[in-house]
Amino acid sequence: MTDVSAPVRMSDVARVAGVSNATVSRVVNGHYGVSASTVEKVRAAIDELGYESSLVATSLRRSRTNVLGLVTHSFESYTAEVLKGVMEALSGTGIDLIIYANSDTYGARSTGWEQRHVTRLAGTLTDGCIIVTPWSNVRSTAPVVAIDPVRDSTVPSVTADNFTGAVTAVDHLLGLGHKRIGFIAGRSTLAAAWAREEGYRDALTKAGIPIDPALIGSGDFHPETAIGPARELLNSPNRPSAIFAASDGMALKVLEVAQELGLDVPDDLSVIGFDNVPEAALANPALTTIDQSMHRLGFEAARLLQALVNGSAQEPHHVLIPTRLIVRDSTAPPREQAADR
Amino acid sequence: MTDVSAPVRMSDVARVAGVSNATVSRVVNGHYGVSASTVEKVRAAIDELGYESSLVATSLRRSRTNVLGLVTHSFESYTAEVLKGVMEALSGTGIDLIIYANSDTYGARSTGWEQRHVTRLAGTLTDGCIIVTPWSNVRSTAPVVAIDPVRDSTVPSVTADNFTGAVTAVDHLLGLGHKRIGFIAGRSTLAAAWAREEGYRDALTKAGIPIDPALIGSGDFHPETAIGPARELLNSPNRPSAIFAASDGMALKVLEVAQELGLDVPDDLSVIGFDNVPEAALANPALTTIDQSMHRLGFEAARLLQALVNGSAQEPHHVLIPTRLIVRDSTAPPREQAADR
DNA sequence: CATGTGATCGTTACCGGTTACGTTTATATG
DNA sequence: CATATAAACGTAACCGGTAACGATCACATG
Numbered sequence: 001m002t003d004v005s006a007p008v009r010m011s012d013v014a015r016v017a018g019v020s021n022a023t024v025s026r027v028v029n030g031h032y033g034v035s036a037s038t039v040e041k042v043r044a045a046i047d048e049l050g051y052e053s054s055l056v057a058t059s060l061r062r063s064r065t066n067v068l069g070l071v072t073h074s075f076e077s078y079t080a081e082v083l084k085g086v087m088e089a090l091s092g093t094g095i096d097l098i099i100y101a102n103s104d105t106y107g108a109r110s111t112g113w114e115q116r117h118v119t120r121l122a123g124t125l126t127d128g129c130i131i132v133t134p135w136s137n138v139r140s141t142a143p144v145v146a147i148d149p150v151r152d153s154t155v156p157s158v159t160a161d162n163f164t165g166a167v168t169a170v171d172h173l174l175g176l177g178h179k180r181i182g183f184i185a186g187r188s189t190l191a192a193a194w195a196r197e198e199g200y201r202d203a204l205t206k207a208g209i210p211i212d213p214a215l216i217g218s219g220d221f222h223p224e225t226a227i228g229p230a231r232e233l234l235n236s237p238n239r240p241s242a243i244f245a246a247s248d249g250m251a252l253k254v255l256e257v258a259q260e261l262g263l264d265v266p267d268d269l270s271v272i273g274f275d276n277v278p279e280a281a282l283a284n285p286a287l288t289t290i291d292q293s294m295h296r297l298g299f300e301a302a303r304l305l306q307a308l309v310n311g312s313a314q315e316p317h318h319v320l321i322p323t324r325l326i327v328r329d330s331t332a333p334p335r336e337q338a339a340d341r
Numbered sequence: 342m343t344d345v346s347a348p349v350r351m352s353d354v355a356r357v358a359g360v361s362n363a364t365v366s367r368v369v370n371g372h373y374g375v376s377a378s379t380v381e382k383v384r385a386a387i388d389e390l391g392y393e394s395s396l397v398a399t400s401l402r403r404s405r406t407n408v409l410g411l412v413t414h415s416f417e418s419y420t421a422e423v424l425k426g427v428m429e430a431l432s433g434t435g436i437d438l439i440i441y442a443n444s445d446t447y448g449a450r451s452t453g454w455e456q457r458h459v460t461r462l463a464g465t466l467t468d469g470c471i472i473v474t475p476w477s478n479v480r481s482t483a484p485v486v487a488i489d490p491v492r493d494s495t496v497p498s499v500t501a502d503n504f505t506g507a508v509t510a511v512d513h514l515l516g517l518g519h520k521r522i523g524f525i526a527g528r529s530t531l532a533a534a535w536a537r538e539e540g541y542r543d544a545l546t547k548a549g550i551p552i553d554p555a556l557i558g559s560g561d562f563h564p565e566t567a568i569g570p571a572r573e574l575l576n577s578p579n580r581p582s583a584i585f586a587a588s589d590g591m592a593l594k595v596l597e598v599a600q601e602l603g604l605d606v607p608d609d610l611s612v613i614g615f616d617n618v619p620e621a622a623l624a625n626p627a628l629t630t631i632d633q634s635m636h637r638l639g640f641e642a643a644r645l646l647q648a649l650v651n652g653s654a655q656e657p658h659h660v661l662i663p664t665r666l667i668v669r670d671s672t673a674p675p676r677e678q679a680a681d682r
Numbered sequence: 683c684a685t686g687t688g689a690t691c692g693t694t695a696c697c698g699g700t701t702a703c704g705t706t707t708a709t710a711t712g
Numbered sequence: 713c714a715t716a717t718a719a720a721c722g723t724a725a726c727c728g729g730t731a732a733c734g735a736t737c738a739c740a741t742g
Contacts, residue, residue: 375691
């Protein structure tokens with residue numbers, strides 16, 4: 001039967017140790033001005049009572065809390081990867097992480113939740129916040145770092161080099177001999193989606209291929225939204241020989257649609273994604289994609305936020321993570337070219 | 342140029358609206374006793390200033406915070422699944438979730454951190470806590486629910502029916518004709534590991550097969566720890582025709598070891614895991630396993646914790662989630678039996 | 683007209699710590 | 713011995729809200 005009584009407060013420790021509240025606080029925080037014998041008494045009382053300071057009371061009074069906040073709206077695998085990166089950056093620093101998730105908007109993709117959570121946390125509970133994939137802009141008095149922000153965002157951010165990555169993806173397809181390359185876009189308000197589409201357009205233009213609006217379908221990064229555009233692209237009389245999807249989730253849906261239509265990947269259709277989520281490597285066929293290290297995004301975001309909190313961050317506050325082409329089994333030369341050889 | 346000034350407090354709203362702090366509080370919390378015109382003024386001031394109440398100050402004063410805490414030590418895929426279940430249970434209830442992760446022990450598997458975090462959160466910031474895979478026992482004045490607790494735990498818990506699941510796994514192998522079945526155990530201090538081993542022993546005994554200690558290797562649920570025992574089992578002169586690993590992570594390592602030794606799965610060796618992590622379905626060969634719905638564990642844990650907080654939970658406070666055999670490609674009749682037919 | 687009643691709103695103590703400041707005591711200095 | 717100095721520790725204000733309590737006022741009632 002353990003104690004189900006009230007939690008142990010600092011005043012309890014003070015009473016047992018026969019000192020004042022202030023002295024206990026000094027001991028807990030290792031401040032100067034307490035005799036060795038008093039420190040000993042207080043330590044003993046703390047151990048005896050099993051005292052732990054209240055995070056809430058401490059952060060209300062203190063300006064610095066040594067806790068960083070992270071706000072997210074879902075826990076997909078990419079979020080987990082980001083979190084691992086953040087934890088790695090924080091490991092051994094003595095800085096803890098609080099993740100705030102609100103149930104009301106779960107799965108609802110509603111907007112404005114980041115703002116609410118950030119203002120509720122920043123300035124009191126946390127020294128700063130990381131926002132994972134924000135769907136709207138935020139303002140805050142405490143430092144904020146966004147991962148994959150919206151297009152017009154002015155807050156410090158960490159993103160993959162989406163433009164270069166998209167160019168690399170299209171160049172890969174061009175290099176294989178593809179001429180008609182379809183694109184399934186992401187949510188246009190997000191900077192990442194915009195940059196990937198720009199990369200697609202740029203790479204084609206550079207290669208002297210005119211942009212055909214009929215080859216551009218619009219998704220919003222959620223896998224299901226790729227199904228319609230994919231069917232449309234693949235059912236068209238002059239269907240593309242390759243499709244570049246702005247995310248792996250959507251690319252995997254393209255694979256499904258291709259299978260459903262009896263198209264062989266990569267012989268009839270090449271598919272390339274973006275993100276390199278764990279599922280991509282395990283798909284059938286394994287998905288060629290552009291790797292953006294979520295782990296790295298989280299890691300760098302935590303680093304940047306720490307620097308911002310310490311005031312030691314150098315401008316500009318936008319870090320770009322390089323991307324990498326991962327060639328797997330979903331891309332190959334188009335059938336005509338393959339026959340030529 | 343947005344405001345980089347101090348955060349807006351309730352007193353700022355009060356000043357702008359020309360009322361007292363208490364009235365603003367009443368409006369924010371929708372309490373009775375404020376005239377319609379005053380409510381309007383306060384609402385306007387709140388909108389104008391963009392006020393959001395401080396989570397910290399509120400929870401310091403209030404006994405009830407409508408925030409649940411979750412303490413975890415890592416963000417593997419099972420944690421993400423659990424989180425999704427928790428969020429689903431909380432969706433629409435107006436109850437938010439705070440996840441606390443401490444960096445010091447990240448990956449270090451040290452002990453006692455759960456206790457620190459729970460006491461720092463419970464009673465002030467949160468109304469109660471869910472602890473994911475605790476490695477030690479905890480006490481708390483606020484309700485606590487453990488997912489996969491330690492063996493001697495007395496706290497309310499949610500676990501899969503590990504015993505029955507393990508029996509099912511072994512029965513599946515026995516049904517295929519296997520007689521020599523190896524086992525790779527999990528961390529013995531965890532209730533789940535213990536129940537799975539008990540299930541293994543029980544199923545064999547029930548089938549009249551004596552327990553051979555040489556067939557039991559010890560891991561601790563971390564995948565790498567399965568490699569040694571797997572090599573030992575598979576290199577032995579009288580090697581088992583099937584191995585039951587106490588977790589999918591470890592089972593996947595067994596597959597790797599088998600490949601390394603030139604053994605074909607499932608022809609030379611059947612492998613069955615436990616958990617049904619996403620990777621299991623995508624492994625080569627696809628892993629036969631016992632499904633324990635992490636999502637469900639999280640969901641039920643959140644439900645139980647809510648009931649505990651509301652005081653509406655009925656005894657006993659231990660909920661058992663049924664498990665399910667998922668037959669895939671890593672199990673088959675042993676070679677001898679296969680030849681018999 | 684005196685008093686009762688209820689709605690509205692301000693005053694103030696408090697949640698559990700932190701810290702500026704003041705007080706006491708011991709020791710050093712003139 | 714009087715005074716300066718510093719170490720050790722307590723007192724009390726404060727962080728940003730909440731809620732018990734009291735005060736004020738309009739209106740109804742005897």
